[in-house]
Amino acid sequence: MADLLELTPAGLYCRQGDFYVDPWRRVPRAIVTHAHSDHARPGCDRYLCAARGKLVLRERIGGSAAIDTLRFGESISIDGVRVSFHSAGHVLGSAQVRIEHAGITWVVTGDYKLQADPTCDPFEHVEADVFVTESTFGLPIYRWAEPETVAAAINAWWRENQAAGRTSVILAYALGKAQRIAALVDPSIGPIVAHGAVMKMVRAYRDSGVRLPPIDGVPPRARRVGDGRALVIAPPSVAGSRWLRLFGETRVAPASGWMTVRGIRRRRGCERGFILSDHADFPGLLAAIEASRARRVLVTHGASDSLARLLRERGLDAAPLATQFTGEPPPDDDGPADDDPPTATDSEAAVGEAA
Numbered sequence: 001m002a003d004l005l006e007l008t009p010a011g012l013y014c015r016q017g018d019f020y021v022d023p024w025r026r027v028p029r030a031i032v033t034h035a036h037s038d039h040a041r042p043g044c045d046r047y048l049c050a051a052r053g054k055l056v057l058r059e060r061i062g063g064s065a066a067i068d069t070l071r072f073g074e075s076i077s078i079d080g081v082r083v084s085f086h087s088a089g090h091v092l093g094s095a096q097v098r099i100e101h102a103g104i105t106w107v108v109t110g111d112y113k114l115q116a117d118p119t120c121d122p123f124e125h126v127e128a129d130v131f132v133t134e135s136t137f138g139l140p141i142y143r144w145a146e147p148e149t150v151a152a153a154i155n156a157w158w159r160e161n162q163a164a165g166r167t168s169v170i171l172a173y174a175l176g177k178a179q180r181i182a183a184l185v186d187p188s189i190g191p192i193v194a195h196g197a198v199m200k201m202v203r204a205y206r207d208s209g210v211r212l213p214p215i216d217g218v219p220p221r222a223r224r225v226g227d228g229r230a231l232v233i234a235p236p237s238v239a240g241s242r243w244l245r246l247f248g249e250t251r252v253a254p255a256s257g258w259m260t261v262r263g264i265r266r267r268r269g270c271e272r273g274f275i276l277s278d279h280a281d282f283p284g285l286l287a288a289i290e291a292s293r294a295r296r297v298l299v300t301h302g303a304s305d306s307l308a309r310l311l312r313e314r315g316l317d318a319a320p321l322a323t324q325f326t327g328e329p330p331p332d333d334d335g336p337a338d339d340d341p342p343t344a345t346d347s348e349a350a351v352g353e354a355a
Contacts, residue, residue, distance in 0.1 A: 017081030024324045033110025034094035035060040050085040053093015055204045088112035089123030091176030106130040114284040131294035136279045138303035144281040151184040165228040167247035171236045171254040187213040195234035
């Protein structure tokens with residue numbers, strides 16, 4: 001089976017179409033699955049993304065680079081290679097890239113989730129000969145509760161803190177997770193306030209047609225915000241910072257799939273954490289792989305060795321795909337990307353808890 005994509009120092013490259021998918025260096029032509037920093041790098045000459053994610057991508061990469069778009073399901077030919085985007089359900093505009101040439105089809109998923117999310121399009125199952133899947137939460141321990149269950153727990157925690165005059169602070173990545181939480185919680189409880197990095201993405205989401213509840217930014221030179229009634233949504237980088245003093249007495253809780261692991265919660269000194277991820281859980285990964293009907297599966301970003309080994313035991317041609325990123329996205333200027341990753345010790349603990 002001919003390889004449509006090859007690993008190069010700049011990332012996954014399609015020689016037949018002369019383009020890269022989610023390159024980690026500046027390249028002339030980049031096809032990007034979504035706007036998180038470990039998938040969309042600034043400085044490329046030209047970008048191609050899903051139309052739903054154009055405004056978010058522009059906000060993230062800045063500059064004046066050309067951004068071309070495709071609607072989900074629409075296809076184009078690039079030097080004889082047929083390319084189309086299909087929703088990945090990860091964040092607004094996140095896409096799986098379907099690449100077809102000479103009768104062979106590859107699908108590069110980027111990051112994805114199968115859970116419903118009111119702030120982005122749902123995951124679409126796509127069949128392929130070769131399926132490139134992430135594996136951020138590719139261990140059996142990772143199984144998500146329904147979003148409504150998590151939202152109810154956040155609402156109850158918010159009310160409890162409010163009754164005690166404490167401001168509730170949720171730590172969540174500025175792109176995707178923050179907007180999802182705002183859409184899930186009950187805004188009648190009190191005001192929702194967001195960090196400036198979150199507000200940039202809130203504006204991009206709203207300009208893209210996503211409906212969100214009222215969300216206030218923090219006024220310049222503010223001395224006291226929320227009067228103990230607010231739910232504050234901020235990136236993980238604010239933990240322990242002076243910025244939190246604007247809200248008086250606070251209770252801080254991360255929202256992340258990593259909160260599944262007891263060791264991570266202890267080491268981060270969290271009184272409370274909420275298990276909510278914008279990545280597929282372990283059953284979701286297996287469901288997506290099975291639905292792809294792929295004869296070959298390449299596994300990247302996370303527990304790639306473990307998941308590839310399991311897939312081989314189930315009779316698939318599966319192998320890890322070594323990339324620059326292995327489940328630990330680089331930090332942006334507004335905090336760690338995606339779900340804040342565990343340390344090596346935490347990963348070992350997760351394997352132990354999964355046993």
